[in-house]
Amino acid sequence: MKEELVLELSGVSRQFGAVRALTNVSFECRAGEIHALVGENGSGKSTLLGIASGFVDPDLGTVRIGGHKLRTDSPALARKLGLAMAYQETSLVLAEPVKNNLFLATPPEMRPPYWRRKKWARRQLAEFDLDLELFPDAPAGFLTFADRQLFEVAKALATNPKVLLLDEPTTALGPDEVEALHRTIKQCATQGIGVVYVSHRLPEVLEIADRITVLRDGEYQGTFDAHKTSEEQLVELIVGRPFDSAFPHRAATTTEPEDVLVVEGLQGEAFGPVSFTLLSGEVVGLAGAEGNGQAALLDTLAGRTPPKAGRVECVGKDLALISTHEAVAAGIQLLPGDRKHQALMGVLGVRVNATIQSLNKFSVSGILRRRSERKGVRSLVEQLEIRTPSLEQPVEFLSGGNAQKVSVSRTFLREPAVILAFEPTQGVDVGSRFDIYKALRTRIDEGAAMLVKSSDPIELAGLCDRVLVMSRGQIVEEIPGEELTELRIVESIVRGPGMSKAARSPLGVAMPTASSAEGTES
Amino acid sequence: MTTPRQQPSSALTSLVVGSRFVPVYIALALLVVVAWIWAPQALSSISLRAIAPYGAVLGIAALGQMIVIMIGGIDLSVPGTMSLAAVIMIGVGHGADENIGKAMVIAFAAAAVVGLANGLLIGGLKLNPLIVTLAAGSIVTGVVFRYAEKITVQNPVPEGLTDWVAKRYFGLGAVFWIGIAVTVIVSVILRYTVAGRRFQAIGANPVAANVVGVRVNWYQIMAYVFAALLYAAAAIALAGLLRRPGASVGNEYLLAPIAAVVIGGASLTGGLASPFSTFTAGLFLIGLRQMMLTMGLPTALQNVAFGLVIIAGMLVSGDRITKGVEQLLRERRRPTRTEVEEILTPMNQ
Incomplete structure (x- = not known):
């Protein structure tokens, strides 16, 4: 047998x-x-x-x-x-x-x-x-x-x-x-x-x-x-090579951190009210069992679904959060987890995908400077080690890790104040993960703030300066940097009042959260 | 294209991606060969001179439709919009040359209003483009008939327009060159401007375009407006060609522009399209019609043949051809040992 x-x-x-x-x-x-x-x-x-x-x-x-x-x-x-x-x-x-x-x-x-x-x-x-x-x-x-x-x-x-x-x-x-x-x-x-x-x-x-x-x-x-x-x-x-450190080291901070993103009493359909502040040069994790409002919070901050109540301030500017255009213009950049449907234009090439948010940088009065665009993207492809046969390769033919690198490359061209990363390494291979962490870390060291939603506690522990734990749409706990370990995060999620099991309604039907709406929308 | 030399597959990729736009050129070449054998008189310079402007008119209208299809929409109000612009040329033009400018401005403005209404309903309120534009087309046609009752619709358009349209440059009519100019302009906008780039992004993936902060609604609205302006341009040229266009001159332009876009290799789900192959497809369709005419096919049979060709065009163009070429490459080409190593080396370092 x-x-x-x-x-x-x-x-x-x-x-x-x-x-x-x-x-x-x-x-x-x-x-x-x-x-x-x-x-x-x-x-x-x-x-x-x-x-x-x-x-x-x-x-x-x-x-x-x-x-x-x-x-x-x-x-x-x-x-x-x-x-x-x-x-x-x-x-x-x-x-x-x-x-x-x-x-x-x-x-x-x-x-x-x-x-x-x-x-x-x-x-x-x-x-x-x-x-x-x-x-x-x-x-x-x-x-x-x-x-x-x-x-x-x-x-x-x-x-x-x-x-x-x-x-x-x-x-x-x-x-x-x-x-x-x-x-x-x-x-x-x-x-x-x-x-x-x-x-x-x-x-x-x-x-x-x-x-x-x-x-x-x-x-x-x-x-x-x-x-x-x-x-x-x-x-x-x-x-295929020895794997020493999985997460890049933080650079010593030289400048005094400032408030980059201030969120006060923000409330949406599936979360809130939540309040927190992101400092420049800081990575904050968003932990919690799946479907506890993390996705909806990021979507709202990115301007995809308008909030019901609350105040959001980015680099001293009040945001209405009614459009993604406004959020992006204010310096908030979302790296969606569902890259195929929400981040990348599959049939278009690496170059076009990389520069879509920074066309002003590569144009003079509305006319594109294609040579400088190619140059910019080529150096990024080398820096981020994006494996692609050419700059014009449609991104749908790239592997998960390389596709995510293309998405991350946008933050290099636009240099946003706040990066919202949704499962930054979901479906990404081990080798590319480190590259992506390194790339994100570079942005942070240059003064950006990042909010990372991840279901991988190891990733959160390795990448973040502190972690917010969400349950039933609320922030139930903040784990400070010195306590940050994989075990501590898992414990907090498991012990929290909204364990995945309890978060479900008695009928076993999930609340119509943003995460379920996401699936039907695309 | 400048790419590192050690990468063997970039040329293959561009071949696969570009292959979708090739069949229309082959079809046109085939048409010429067939005509040369069976209906050589269709290739006479007189005949070509006569049909080129009509091909261009269809090409311009098809470019409008292409823009709409690129963002994942469709426009069925083309006949109404074209009739409207043509009738305005009669009504406002009053057969007097000094009115041409005024009539053209009003024709473009009226078409833009139709496009704007379509755009607001589809891009703004997210209604179904098929139904909205069909309904809008019906409304506009109604307006055209009412307007046609007030003016003498049998009257000709101003003579200046007809004369100008009949002028020839380098052996072909002015309309043809305008068509070429419009094609070049649309290409340049799509390839070399920020707006064109954003437009492509929306076509390829509207959700992702929204995430990266492109004003998707605004671009969708503008697509319908821009398309309507092109229909108006086509209609004005057509009015000049026909001299007495009448109130139902646009009726033939419901299916033909869509057929041209499809045969031109555009992806019907949006994103990919080539202005040049779309324009060429317009020429092809008119050429086909002309050839059938010279061969003496009865009208009924012409319509059947026309429909069959469109379906055949759909079978060999766009997404299917891309898949087919990919398939062919896969079966024909097994990489040699060195190539495999070449692909693997950068990964193993």
């Missing part, structure tokens, strides 16, 4: 345009094992999953599911052979209720009679043991991102699979939910399901996996026993 291969990829290669996504990679997953797949973004993990699930056909190589060869380009056959996949960007029909989404995901022969699906859905969800208490009639679009992600896993389980592929299943999850998910996955493995677990959160991977396969730049780096591997070893394999 232990040796039965439920998923087997041998000698798989695939190329997209000029980009080599995978080069001769072999991968196997036994029944009853949890096999983790790790690597930087752009290392080929997603392509590998795509090939395994039949959505992408390999240029070379074969895929076998449960011993049967997968014809190219046939997701339906893969599903029939017992493969189920939970996608990172969830595949829910947002306008349809939970019960219908689950019904849709279930193979016809396993579906209940149509009129009984509500009761069935509730029973199924309880059975999966994901701590997922959803109201079957709630539209999927009303769920928090965390719940959507867990529900995505539930949908995959509903097909009763032999192989379960999980693509970054914990990006939106809090500590609680990760635990529930891991419990369920382990349960699956004991039942003989082969689980392929793709993640860049190494502690999670080491905790749950039996074996770990590492990919780098589309090439196989080896498969390792999880119990005999350390985090440092893995990082080295992933990055």
